[in-house]
Amino acid sequence: MTTHFDIVVVGAGVVGSAIARDLSRYELKVALLEADADFGNESSKGNSALMTEGHDTPAGTLERQLVVRGYQRYMAEAPALGLPIRKTGAIMLAWTPGQRETVSRLVHEANKEGFENVYLMEGREVLDQWPQFRPGVLCAQWMPDEAIADPFSTPYAYVLDAVTNGVEYLRPWRVVCVERTGYGWTLDNDRGDSIAASLVINAGGLRADQVDELAGFSDFWMKPRRGQYMVLDKQARAVHDVIAYPTPTPTSRGILIAPTIFGNVLVGPTAEEVEDRDDRAVTEEGLAALRAAMDAMVPSLRYMPVNTIYAGMRPATNHSDYQIIPRFNEKWLTVAGIRSTGFSSALGIAEYVESLIFPTVFDRLPVKVVRGVKVPDLAETSVRPWASPELIAADPAYAEIICHCERISVGEVRDALASTIPPASIKALKRRTRAMFGRCQGFYCGARIQAMFDQARNGDDA
Ligand SMILES: Cc1cc2nc3c(=O)[nH]c(=O)nc-3n(C[C@H](O)[C@H](O)[C@H](O)COP(=O)(O)OP(=O)(O)OC[C@H]3O[C@@H](n4cnc5c(N)ncnc54)[C@H](O)[C@@H]3O)c2cc1C
Known part of the structure; x- marks a missing residue:
């Protein structure tokens, strides 16, 4: 029926x-x-x-x-x-007189439209607070609640x-x-x-x-629009911990450089119209654009290790x-x-x-x-189970680290696999726990996590 x-x-x-x-x-x-x-x-x-x-x-x-x-x-x-949620704030930067004009106009428009917490900052102020930006910033739009x-x-x-x-x-x-x-x-x-x-x-x-x-x-x-990304290793966060944009042009919002909630730094996305909605390829041109964005905004990020590259589809x-x-x-x-x-x-x-x-x-x-x-x-900034004496005292599985890059415990992977809506794939398990998200991308922990996944799906006979 x-x-x-x-x-x-x-x-x-x-x-x-x-x-x-x-x-x-x-x-x-x-x-x-x-x-x-x-x-x-x-x-x-x-x-x-x-x-x-x-x-x-x-x-x-x-x-x-x-x-x-x-x-x-x-x-x-x-x-x-x-x-x-982390309110890191977002900053839109201007290096040229034309960009300065655009940024000043955008601040004025945002304030007029009721966004009172959007501010114009002078270049010196910007570089005092964020010395990682390429010298010569003329001004910026500062949005503390982003x-x-x-x-x-x-x-x-x-x-x-x-x-x-x-x-x-x-x-x-x-x-x-x-x-x-x-x-x-x-x-x-x-x-x-x-x-x-x-x-x-x-x-x-x-x-x-x-x-x-x-x-x-x-x-x-x-009209699917692909966006390519590069995820920098966590050491990049010591250099850069704010959402940063270039001044937008009439055709592009530009590539941003932003911290992630998991403690990395994200560079991207590109904006490319593609024919095939499933074409999530990462290309040489895409990566070159991401590198150019780093050089243009935060040059010291250029030599940071890259954990992974991927593309999303708008x-x-x-x-x-x-x-x-x-x-x-x-x-x-x-x-x-x-x-x-x-x-x-x-x-x-x-x-x-x-x-x-x-x-x-x-x-x-x-x-x-x-x-x-x-x-x-x-979140990287939250108290994780490995750092919680109470959780570990109640269940030692939270002290048994399985993913050493992200410090994810056997207890967390087990909990995700036993949840009301268990992940149906190893990639979904990754998204649910952060295991295998780190620098080794699962090279060291992948086999053990896969075994836990298979056992949870198929029982002890797997
Ligand atoms: C590169 C990029 C950067 C972005 N950055 C941001 C950002 O920083 N902040 C922000 O707010 N937003 C951002 N977005 C936008 C945001 O990700 C999307 O707006 C949002 O994910 C769209 O969600 P959705 O549920 O509409 O679509 P989807 O996530 O595509 O979900 C649609 C679902 O429908 C299912 N489906 C399709 N066909 C069928 C069918 N026939 N039967 C059953 N199920 C079906 C699919 O499997 C899919 O799971 C970004 C997007 C991209 C790609």
């Missing part, structure tokens, strides 16, 4: 997960479908993880509105979920919260066919399973156009703003084109989705009693 849900959310990226979490607060039968075996394995896994206030998004757009709200909600709600956060634990926290509060999370469940019915839609996956929904919310990210097309809608098309469309398209006569809501800011805006988007569907599609129902969840805090 086909199971019927009030709402089916397609896609467990950071956006779909945040929507499912918000919907779990109501007496509704909700399913979250994910094509992949793990959540957050597409656009949401390869971003800069900046939690941004929104002043660098175009004024008057839906994107600006939802980033501003998403930032506010994240700051208020993330700590209770165990998610770390923050870094954990890009992997965030969708995890949203999915875990949603599931704990009643959402059915189905994975891998790739929607390959949909059919309009009297009450809404039936959705089929590639194994021949079907479910029914009174309302479908398409949060398919990089593939949202394909999901819309299944239902006969074609309001936008994807789910951009042929429109510049978000594509949140209600078609309630058709029982379908598209939430797409969340290109460069979805990590920050996800909770703003989720609240906006609620405002669209209540009471238009469903009566606004009373909020249920919410069961709280907490995910492990993986």
Whole structure:
């Protein structure tokens, strides 16, 4: 028999997960479908993880509105979920008179638009505080409330919260066919399973156009934009610990150099339109652009060891703003084109989705009693289990280090494997624990961690 849900959310990226979490607060039968075996394995896994206030998004757009709200909600709600936030601040630098003019204008505009905590700094002040920048800085825009956060634990926290509060999370469940019915839609996956929904919310990210097309809608098309990155080893943090941008040009926001919540320094992303949405190649040209950005902004980073290189893919469309398209006569809501800011805006988007569907599609129902969840805090600056005498006294597995680069214990890997939503792949386990994220990239600990993973999946016979 086909199971019927009030709402089916397609896609467990950071956006779909945040929507499912918000919907779990109501007496509704909700399913979250994910094509992949793990959540957050597409656009949401390869971003800069900046939690941004929104002043660098175009004024008057839906994107600006939802980033501003998403930032506010994240700051208020993330700590209770165990998610770390570091307000490192962000600085946009000018070295030429033309850039100085642009930066001064951007500060003025941000202040006029209500962002009072955006300041103009003179070059001398900048170099006194951050001597790592290339000499000759004329001025800068200083944004003290810009923050870094954990890009992997965030969708995890949203999915875990949603599931704990009643959402059915189905994975891998790739929607390959949909059919309009009297009450809404039936959705089929590639194994021949079907479910029914009174309302479908398409949060398919990089593939949202394909999901819309299944239902006969074609309001936008994807223009995937690749972003290549370099992750510098932790010693780079002693040199550089602030989010730094060049002055943007009319065509590019430029490559940033920023600390990560895990204690590294990230250089990137490039911005390249590519034909193939799965083309996450790292190229010679991309790496050269990243090196040039280091030389131009923080030359002393040039010879820091590189831990890894990778590329993410922005789910951009042929429109510049978000594509949140209600078609309630058709029982379908598209939430797409969340290109460069979805990590920050996800909770703003989720609240906006609620405002669209209540009471238009469903009566606004009373909020249920919410069961709280907490995910492990993986920040470098937090007290890690190996440094907690209480945790170790209660369970010595937290003192048995398995990943020496990141100082991750057997206890943490074991806990992740035994969690309500266990990682379905070794890469997901990496994102859930930070194990194998360090300088050796799993060279020394990989085999032992793989054995723990295999044993957890297959039992003692593995
Ligand atoms: C290089 C780069 C840098 C960025 N930097 C930042 C930043 O610093 N700060 C910030 O706020 N944002 C940033 N972003 C943006 C942010 O990462 C994205 O906006 C966000 O991840 C989009 O999430 P999503 O859930 O819409 O899409 P996705 O993460 O792509 O999720 C969509 C999900 O839908 C699933 N799906 C697709 N088709 C189907 C189907 N048929 N059936 C079932 N499931 C399906 C996919 O498997 C996927 O898991 C950056 C993005 C990139 C790429």
